[in-house]
Amino acid sequence: MLQPRWPQQGSLRAFYEHRVRMGTLRQPGRRLVFPKRRLALPNVVAVDDCFALMAAPSLRTAAGLRDRAALELLYGAGLRVSELVA
Numbered sequence: 001m002l003q004p005r006w007p008q009q010g011s012l013r014a015f016y017e018h019r020v021r022m023g024t025l026r027q028p029g030r031r032l033v034f035p036k037r038r039l040a041l042p043n044v045v046a047v048d049d050c051f052a053l054m055a056a057p058s059l060r061t062a063a064g065l066r067d068r069a070a071l072e073l074l075y076g077a078g079l080r081v082s083e084l085v086a
Contacts, residue, residue, distance in 0.1 A: 050075065 019025040045053070054071055058064035074084055 057067035
């Protein structure tokens with residue numbers, strides 16, 4: 001059974017499944033229509049902005065090398081910032 005988006009939907013679905021098991025209803029799913037929620041796509045960084053970000057840290061300092069390595073890891077592995085600092 002799919003996870004319900006709203007508690008009422010889950011309760012309604014469980015009630016109908018119970019009625020089907022008891023034999024008082026036949027195929028109630030044909031008449032049930034549940035609203036579908038649109039999924040939002042995540043915001044992504046443009047390729048040019050990504051290259052500019054990678055070129056920003058100075059490679060002459062230790063902090064610049066550290067920052068460049070962190071950016072490469074974030075981008076290359078698809079990590080979140082919270083996953084990088086943990």
